[in-house]
Amino acid sequence: MQFYALKSTVLKVLCSRINLAPICKRNMACSRYEYVKSYELDDRILPNVWIVIRIDGKKFHKFSNAHKFEKPNDVNALNLMNAAGIAVMKEFRDIVLAYGQSDEYSFVFRKDTTAYKRRASKLLTYVTSLFSSSYVMSWPQWMDRQLSYAPCFDGRIVLYPTDENLRDYLSWRQADVHVNNLYNTAFWKLVLQSGLTNQQAEERLRGTFSADKNEMLFQEFGINYNSLPPMFRKGTILLRKRVVQSEGDDQEKGSQAIVPMHDDLIREQFWREHTEILSKYVPGKYVSPSVVPILLKMQLSEESQLVKATMS
Structure with missing residues (x-):
């Protein structure tokens, strides 16, 4: 017993003389509190599924008005989104395809990706934050006006088990482009060229079908919708x-x-x-x-x- 008491005393003296006491305390603190790591959830994504991360602009209607985006489509603003999408693809080699329209972008990761050990929270936050920062950094290259406040994007992860599911998802997003762009083109022509108020334009278009909008654009404004730039339509x-x-x-x-x-x-x-x-x-x-x-x-x-x- 005396031997062990002497040994303990000697160790304490040595630690104090070579300044190991703070290190010992830090190690003890780490071991004492590191149990909180057990509260982290295992959010690894299922294997062998398509991972799609879609980001959307938060309150971009207000943002586009504040920065005077051209209506119904601003070429530079769309290319700014594309530049941010390219920045994300350059960082993640496992993204096989990205698709963007308006204020949203979808990124498709290959099925066997092991990026960030397939942790959903890591992938989602990295893609969303990188897209947002790239958008801000690329702003001066594309826009001729100052950025008055920071844009914000939210994100979600959706998993698709089959190739058909993935193709249907992308088809859905592209069909959404056509529906929205046809409406917006007709709406803003009525407002900007015919002098209607926003409410009057909405009432004029309420209940109309795609064929009706196409006919109106051609008869009243001489526009063949299919001749508009494909970036707007697709x-x-x-x-x-x-x-x-x-x-x-x-x-x-x-x-x-x-x-x-x-x-x-x-x-x-x-x-x-x-x-x-x-x-x-x-x-x-x-x-x-x-x-x-x-x-x-x-x-x-x-x-x-x-x-x-x-x-x-």
């Missing part, structure tokens, strides 16, 4: 591709970039042309047209500058 699809100059070029020599497209997601042809989305994911080939979309051009320019810097 939204924007972001896909990771190898960009080449011509069809005969070797895909492996192309520059990898995230390509914005405005295609029809609902038709079978889209999925036949981009088979990599649902199969083993390897970026497909994209033949660059003579007129390169500005968002793609910016990425290719960034890659070119990076290569030059590396060579020098």
Whole structure:
């Protein structure tokens, strides 16, 4: 007993002389309080399901009015959303497709992703916060007015077990674009060109069908709805591709970039042309047209500058 008492005394003296006492106390505190970690829930997502994270602008009607967005569609504001979507895709290589329209964006993670150990809270907060901060950081590049207050986006995670479920989800979002844009186009033409009040325009459109709105736009404003820019009518699809100059070029020599497209997601042809989305994911080939979309051009320019810097 005397031996152990002496040993304990010696240890205390040594600790005090080499300043180990604070360390001992910290370790004891950690072990005492770390039980609170047991309250964290295990929120790992089920394996082998499509993970879709959709973000939506919070009170964006007020935000767009405060920043004087062009009605019914502001090209720069839409490209600002697309730029933020590209920033998220660059960070998460496991996103195989992103789809954006108006003030929302959907990000599709491949089924076998292991990002953040498939923890729902981690994935959701990272994507939402990165999109929000990228939106703010990219604002000066696209908008000619100052940001008067910070935008806010909320987010949700939805899981789809089959390829068909995923395709139906994306078809639903694109159908939503058509319905909303057709209404908004007709509404703002009545307000801005015909001089109707908002209430009068709503009453004029109440109970009308798509055919009625199309007919009104053509007869009263000379607008063929199908000739409007496809980004307004179909939204924007972001896909990771190898960009080449011509069809005969070797895909492996192309520059990898995230390509914005405005295609029809609902038709079978889209999925036949981009088979990599649902199969083993390897970026497909994209033949660059003579007129390169500005968002793609910016990425290719960034890659070119990076290569030059590396060579020098």
